[in-house]
Amino acid sequence: MAITIFIFIICAGLLICILRMVLGPTMADRAIAMDTATTVSVALLVLLGLFFDRYVYLDVSLVYSIISFVGLIAIARYLEKGI
Amino acid sequence: MNSVILQIAEKYIRWLLLFFALTALLRGHHFPGGGFIAGLLAGLAVVFRSLAYSEEKVFRDFPVRPVTLLSAGLIMILLSFLPAWLTNRPFMTGVWVKPVLPLAGELKLGTPLVFDTGIFLSVTGVILLFLFSLKIPEKWK
Numbered sequence: 001m002a003i004t005i006f007i008f009i010i011c012a013g014l015l016i017c018i019l020r021m022v023l024g025p026t027m028a029d030r031a032i033a034m035d036t037a038t039t040v041s042v043a044l045l046v047l048l049g050l051f052f053d054r055y056v057y058l059d060v061s062l063v064y065s066i067i068s069f070v071g072l073i074a075i076a077r078y079l080e081k082g083i
Numbered sequence: 084m085n086s087v088i089l090q091i092a093e094k095y096i097r098w099l100l101l102f103f104a105l106t107a108l109l110r111g112h113h114f115p116g117g118g119f120i121a122g123l124l125a126g127l128a129v130v131f132r133s134l135a136y137s138e139e140k141v142f143r144d145f146p147v148r149p150v151t152l153l154s155a156g157l158i159m160i161l162l163s164f165l166p167a168w169l170t171n172r173p174f175m176t177g178v179w180v181k182p183v184l185p186l187a188g189e190l191k192l193g194t195p196l197v198f199d200t201g202i203f204l205s206v207t208g209v210i211l212l213f214l215f216s217l218k219i220p221e222k223w224k
Contacts, residue, residue, distance in 0.1 A: 056115055063103055063124070066096065070131045073089065077134055 003051050010047065013040045031075045038068035086135070093135040100128040108203050109196075118199035122206025129207075130214055138218040149211035156205030163197035 017037035024030040042061045049057030104124035111117030133141040167176035179193035215222065 059106075059115070063107075066100060066103070067127065069096070070127055070134070073131070073134055 003047060006047055007044065007051075010040060010044045014044070027079055031072060031079070034075075035068060035072045038064065089135045093132055097128045097132060100124050100131070104128070104203075108199060111199055112195050118202030119206055121199075122203045122210070125203070125207045126210030126214075129211055133214060133218070138215065142215050142219055142222070145211070149208045149215060151208075153205050153208030153212065156201045156203070156208060159201030159204060160198055163194045163201060166194055 014037055017033050017040060020033040021030050021037070024033060042065050045057050045061040045064070049055060049061075101124075104121040107116030107124060108118060108121035111121070129141065129145075164175060166178040168174065170178070172178075177193050177195050179191060181189050181191050183189050
């Protein structure tokens with residue numbers, strides 16, 4: 001029961017991130033909202049791994065967070081001086 | 084983008100990415116992972132290095148050419164077909180040897196590991212080929 005409440009809270013955080021991604025006035029706002037949504041979904045993955053008792057989800061979340069970091073660096077470089 | 088912070092961070096995150104690539108490669112037969120995922124992660128390490136420095140520097144410092152990696156991977160995939168073919172089994176059958184190590188127990192080695200390593204090398208070579216031919220096109224005329 002407690003895990004269901006936690007998952008609802010995390011999904012509310014994801015909705016706020018998506019709202020900022022839609023509303024965001026500049027491109028940098030959208031990039032930061034995308035990275036925050038990635039971090040929140042990593043937390044969601046860890047909770048789902050706890051819920052379904054699959055430790056494989058932890059490895060997925062580790063690799064996903066590193067890949068999102070590299071992607072954010074690439075977006076920042078594109079916004080600064082182009083590819 | 085000559086950011087010192089990014090260059091220092093790259094020095095550590097590179098080894099983290101390569102470690103995850105090795106983990107995904109070695110356990111890929113029974114768990115999530117495998118040669119393709121490992122190749123993508125190892126290619127991402129080089130792409131990240133080229134984001135921190137410049138593509139020309141990474142291309143100059145890289146020890147082998149990407150085409151060499153790609154062809155070595157393809158040759159390794161072909162070599163993994165040989166043991167099943169020479170012993171009159173169906174094509175691409177996995178042949179396993181299971182040596183017993185003194186402390187670690189049974190070690191399962193076989194042709195799927197050779198096949199996955201070949202896919203790892205060829206996917207890494209393809210990603211490096213994409214990167215270098217998109218960013219330094221005059222080297223590939």
